[in-house]
Amino acid sequence: MRTLILGLVLCCFSGAQLSAQGFLEGRPFTNHTEVGGLFGNVEYVTNPYGTPKTYGRQNKTNLTIQTFNGLMLTSRLAGGVTLGVDWFNDALINPIALGARYDLISRYNARLFGTLDAGYGFTWFYKNLNGNKLNGGLMLNPGIGWRLGKPGNAGFTIAITYKRQEAIMKMPVDRAILRQEEARQYNRLAVRVGIVF
Amino acid sequence: MKPGRLLLILSALPFLAGGCTDRCEKTQIVRQIRPVTLSAAEVRSKVKIQAPADLEQPGKIYIKDQYLFINEIKKGIHIIDNSNPSNPRHVSFISIPGNGDMAVKDHILYADSYMDLVAIDISNPEQAHEAGRKQNAFTSGVFDGLGWSYDAGTGTISDQEMYFLEETFETNCEGVVPNPGYWWWGGIYAFYGTAYLSSSITGSSSSSYSGSTAQSAGAGTGGSMARFTLYDDYLYTVDQRKLQLFDVSSLTSPAFVKDIDLGWGVETIFPYRDKLFIGTSTGMHIFDNSTPSEPKHLSEFRHIRACDPVVVHEDVAYVTLRSGNVCGGSVNRLEVVDISNLANPQLVKAYEMQNPAGLSINYPTLFVCEGEYGLKGFDVSDKFAVDKNMLFHEKGMEAYDIISMDDNVMMIGKDGLYQYNASDPKNLRKLSHIPVRAPAVITEKKE
Numbered sequence: 081m082r083t084l085i086l087g088l089v090l091c092c093f094s095g096a097q098l099s100a101q102g103f104l105e106g107r108p109f110t111n112h113t114e115v116g117g118l119f120g121n122v123e124y125v126t127n128p129y130g131t132p133k134t135y136g137r138q139n140k141t142n143l144t145i146q147t148f149n150g151l152m153l154t155s156r157l158a159g160g161v162t163l164g165v166d167w168f169n170d171a172l173i174n175p176i177a178l179g180a181r182y183d184l185i186s187r188y189n190a191r192l193f194g195t196l197d198a199g200y201g202f203t204w205f206y207k208n209l210n211g212n213k214l215n216g217g218l219m220l221n222p223g224i225g226w227r228l229g230k231p232g233n234a235g236f237t238i239a240i241t242y243k244r245q246e247a248i249m250k251m252p253v254d255r256a257i258l259r260q261e262e263a264r265q266y267n268r269l270a271v272r273v274g275i276v277f
Numbered sequence: 278m279k280p281g282r283l284l285l286i287l288s289a290l291p292f293l294a295g296g297c298t299d300r301c302e303k304t305q306i307v308r309q310i311r312p313v314t315l316s317a318a319e320v321r322s323k324v325k326i327q328a329p330a331d332l333e334q335p336g337k338i339y340i341k342d343q344y345l346f347i348n349e350i351k352k353g354i355h356i357i358d359n360s361n362p363s364n365p366r367h368v369s370f371i372s373i374p375g376n377g378d379m380a381v382k383d384h385i386l387y388a389d390s391y392m393d394l395v396a397i398d399i400s401n402p403e404q405a406h407e408a409g410r411k412q413n414a415f416t417s418g419v420f421d422g423l424g425w426s427y428d429a430g431t432g433t434i435s436d437q438e439m440y441f442l443e444e445t446f447e448t449n450c451e452g453v454v455p456n457p458g459y460w461w462w463g464g465i466y467a468f469y470g471t472a473y474l475s476s477s478i479t480g481s482s483s484s485s486y487s488g489s490t491a492q493s494a495g496a497g498t499g500g501s502m503a504r505f506t507l508y509d510d511y512l513y514t515v516d517q518r519k520l521q522l523f524d525v526s527s528l529t530s531p532a533f534v535k536d537i538d539l540g541w542g543v544e545t546i547f548p549y550r551d552k553l554f555i556g557t558s559t560g561m562h563i564f565d566n567s568t569p570s571e572p573k574h575l576s577e578f579r580h581i582r583a584c585d586p587v588v589v590h591e592d593v594a595y596v597t598l599r600s601g602n603v604c605g606g607s608v609n610r611l612e613v614v615d616i617s618n619l620a621n622p623q624l625v626k627a628y629e630m631q632n633p634a635g636l637s638i639n640y641p642t643l644f645v646c647e648g649e650y651g652l653k654g655f656d657v658s659d660k661f662a663v664d665k666n667m668l669f670h671e672k673g674m675e676a677y678d679i680i681s682m683d684d685n686v687m688m689i690g691k692d693g694l695y696q697y698n699a700s701d702p703k704n705l706r707k708l709s710h711i712p713v714r715a716p717a718v719i720t721e722k723k724e
Binding site: 138 | 296297298299300301302303304305306307308441444446447448449450451452
């Protein structure tokens, strides 16, 4: 799956370059680089063997950085590739996604825009410990944001998005444990500030 | 609808659907242990011949003439026609509940079945049948590290069995596992005990030595992990704390003679000439067996706590110490012991190993099973340089116990039975492999 997605992204990326001679030729390049936090919580069982089971809750805050590079396909829509890095607790994930940025309101200096990134989160830079093996998973990141700055110029952005990132942590097995893995689904509110040009 | 509005709506959907709560679930399938109660009558009714079956969880091996006997832990014994080691043929399977050890004298196979010692006529291995039984010969034992006990008063066997449990926990997405409790670790603990304590209270052994071990005329040969052995007209069994003697002069009517307390941790018995070498978790006992009905304790060679099968050649005993099992200990070692003075055995030299289990000697070649690290062969002509004279190292299989007979080597492990031609130990030649069919893993889901 991840190979397929990576292939699609790279094809689109290289296709965009190749097509630059045609459809994309002359279309302006745009970059949107953001940094922010991933906010959420988790509810988990603290004693699965109790009667009744007992549960706990933890708040989670993590750092996220991403950069979108693309072309202005229309005066309001930009398409491209988003590369990022998300430092979750016990997971370092590098999402690579196809991305879109769409100006919902484009007439003012403070403009509302929509953002959508969909791709796959890789774990290339995560150092596995204790025989564990972290595998990445699908990533979806839609949201809205405000862009401050004159149309046509560079500007500052603040975006509020929902980020869903899947991952699987496989733990070592032996003869007493035939299988053990943790299926993770991070559901976070991502608040980012950035610059766009 | 305009694209912008559509995108706005799409952006809002996930908030409604999933919120911002991480959802992480850890799924694990672990071995578990639960008690099982059996009746003696039920167990006794289940000893019978069956069609040949695949190996699933092989235990010990034993050889008599052209037949190879492979214990299926707690279930029975496979009989293999090994006339052609390159093409061994399954002959039959004898269902023996609670079986872990065996020994063969003439045409009678002695096997433990929980509390009983069963004599099975194998003159026609395809039509093997129970010929006699010594009831209530044993009172407790261990399989796979799990103990069982027998209450003769009620005819009840209290045993334990392993099963697999699939559990799912909501976690905090950080790989933290809720502590499953002691019983879960028991599963691991039990497993690692398999190699050494797979047999029931009795154990058996004959020699794994290809040379001149003196044992009962007409007896076969067992591996170094055995707890049964035959000598003269006596069957010797060891449980976890004592040596038991059974008179088998009447082949089908084994009669209890006596037992000798050896202290806790008895594991294996190895006969050599008129001596018995008994491996325990803390040392090696040497018995003079020149009067077979009255084994006389000569000495004990003590070592640090570990499981330790032993084989002997002339005046040298070879002992492996292994960690990571129910015997405790943390060493993996081959010890070479001078037994020229049986009353005062002395260590010659100790060699570090990886995870040694059963061993066998066909002098000057010593074969050592190294568990998951495979099988090794050493030239032990020079007692002080065994480690420098490794002849071969077969990898890629799990080696548990071994018997060397002339040029042939039979090795059993969790992967099955391997046979080799060792006429040139430096170029070990694989003859055949009887694989293990993994038993279907039946899991139960925790509600």
